[in-house]
Amino acid sequence: MSQNSVDKPWFLYIIKCANGHLYTGITTDIDRRFSEHQSSGPKAAKFLKGKGPLELVYQEIHPCRSSASKREIAVKKLSRAQKLLLTKGKQVYVV
DSSP states (O other), X not given: XXXXXXXXXXEEEEEXXXXXXXXXXXXXXXXXXXXXXXXXXXXXXXXXXXXXXXXXXXXXXXXXXXXXXXXXXXXXXXXXXXHHHHHHHOOOOBO
């Protein structure tokens, strides 16, 4: 594993679909990943295909994949109302 991949931060993000559904994911490059989702190409999440326009409504930064994955699991367990409250704060947390 190269030094760059160790130092690269990970991001948790929440996307809101046109129909109001929320999608939570993780990535090392939010701009690239959001573009993939918007294009509905082969790398887009199946959940998001055909549900655009999409809006990136929340993101937070994590030092490694492990902490981003753990946070993703925790956020996915939240109720819709709790996720909406989280997105309203628009804060980026550093863990």
